[in-house]
Amino acid sequence: MKISFRINGTQQTVDVADENTPLLWVVRDILDLKGTKFGCGKAACGACTLHVDGEAVRSCSYAVKFAEGKAVTTIEGLGDKENPHPVQQAWIEEVVPQCGYCQPGFMMATAALLDKNPKPTDDDIDKNIINVCRCGTYYRMRKAIHRAAELTPTKDETETQNS
Numbered sequence: 001m002k003i004s005f006r007i008n009g010t011q012q013t014v015d016v017a018d019e020n021t022p023l024l025w026v027v028r029d030i031l032d033l034k035g036t037k038f039g040c041g042k043a044a045c046g047a048c049t050l051h052v053d054g055e056a057v058r059s060c061s062y063a064v065k066f067a068e069g070k071a072v073t074t075i076e077g078l079g080d081k082e083n084p085h086p087v088q089q090a091w092i093e094e095v096v097p098q099c100g101y102c103q104p105g106f107m108m109a110t111a112a113l114l115d116k117n118p119k120p121t122d123d124d125i126d127k128n129i130i131n132v133c134r135c136g137t138y139y140r141m142r143k144a145i146h147r148a149a150e151l152t153p154t155k156d157e158t159e160t161q162n163s
Helices: 023-030 086-093 103-116 122-128 138-151 155-162
Strands: 002-007 010-015 049-052 055-058 071-073
Antiparallel strands (some): 002 010
């Protein structure tokens, strides 16, 4: 079955045997984008978080058929070395990762949160960033989330820059 969607700004059509194949495996195995990680396979840990039409999605339990016609963003599409996303920049500044395995999922969840809530409180973070880090870097992540909020231009600032 052929399924078409935009991934990181590029239109893709994939041919899958089963439309219920998790989007995670299409992204990793067919499109060879390895930044999105497999953690638990049950949508519990968040290592596989990516964006579908701007919403944070646990891709290990999201059937590829639901991506048809949508925009998918992985950690590779969030930013790059020359122009990192504010979340990526904050993660670097706050030296967040220890092993780093779960960090792409945390960054994607954080980017989605900041799109909806540009100045989250600690309580907002606790209620929305529910991924799991076995290394326990939560304190550094919280600092990085607040730093990313500082680095992210508000809609008013963006409109002023574009005028």
